[in-house]
Amino acid sequence: MDTLRIYIGWDSREDIAFQVAxxxxxxxxSIPVEVIAIKLPDLVDQGLYTREVDPLASTEFTYSRFLVPHLAGYTGWAVFVDCDFLFFGDVAELQExxxxxYAVRCVHHDYRPKETTKMDGVPQSAYPRKNWSSFMLFNCAHPSTRQLTPEVVNRESGAYLHRMQWAQDDEIGELPTGWNWLEGHYAKPETGYPQAVHHTRGGPWFKEWQSVDYAAEWLAEAAEYEAKVKTG
Structure with missing residues (x-):
């Protein structure tokens, strides 16, 4: 693999979360990566995204994430990840x-959120395979993945997309839990760090969520980013 393409969801309310991720x-x-922001206004301008606004959608990339195989030309492998992640692991490990x-690989969470609202007041909902789609390793050339055309992504229900009904169950491979470690749900490892911490309940970019696990590491990463921006 020459370069691993990583598509990170971008939300206008949480740019700093994207930058830290x-x-x-x-x-x-340790391998070349190309990080691409999934920006809804750009996809709308390109005519790739035509869905009506969903009041229940918690982010601007709730549905547009499933355009990744199309954006990648239905070739090779590509990763989608939510913006509210903090990485400690090397994405080179995903090559194995x-x-x-498999059409897609992800962490197979059994996740039932305790909170009734998300970090910015959006109602929290529970459904089968919740959070599976927040970190996906797509096999973009797989016949099932190739079904994720812009027409399908714009037409089909959230359940069809997020529950990965576009693939057969045996085509949905697993990834180790550490690649989508849900803060507040999984116990911290006794040593080291998860490969990727997911602040799905609320992240340290909100003042009321600065006591969550790995908040200090996130804030240090954010400070480093902001210092780079100031110095040009």
Whole structure:
């Protein structure tokens, strides 16, 4: 693999979350990576995204994440990840999970959120395979993945997309829990760090969420990013 394409969801309300996810991912990567922001206004301008606004959608990339195989030209492998991640692991490790028999690989959470609202007041909902789609390793050339055309992504329900009904169950491979470690749900490892911490309840970019696990590490990463911006 020459370069691993990483698509990170971008939300206009949480740019700093995107920047920290991107910086921490690139910092730990030992292979070339290309990080691409999934920006809804750009996809709308290109005519790739035509869905009506969904009041229940918690982010601007709730549905557009499923355009990744199309954006990648239905070739090779690509990663989608939410913006509320902090990376400690090397994405080069994902290469060992690139088995062509799978359409997609992800952490198979059994997740039932305790909170009734998300970090910015959006109602929290529970559904099968919740959070599976927040970190996906796509086999973009797989026949099932190729079904994710812009027409399908714009037409189909959230349940169809997020529950990965576009693939057969045996085509949805697993990734180790550390690649989508849900803060507040999983116990912290006794030593070391998860590969990727997901602040799905609320992240340290909100003042009321600065006591969550790995908040200090996130804030340090954010300070490093902001210092780089100031110095040009």
């Amino acid at each position: 991107k910086q921490s991912l690139e910092k730990h990567a 999970y690139m088995d062509p028999k």
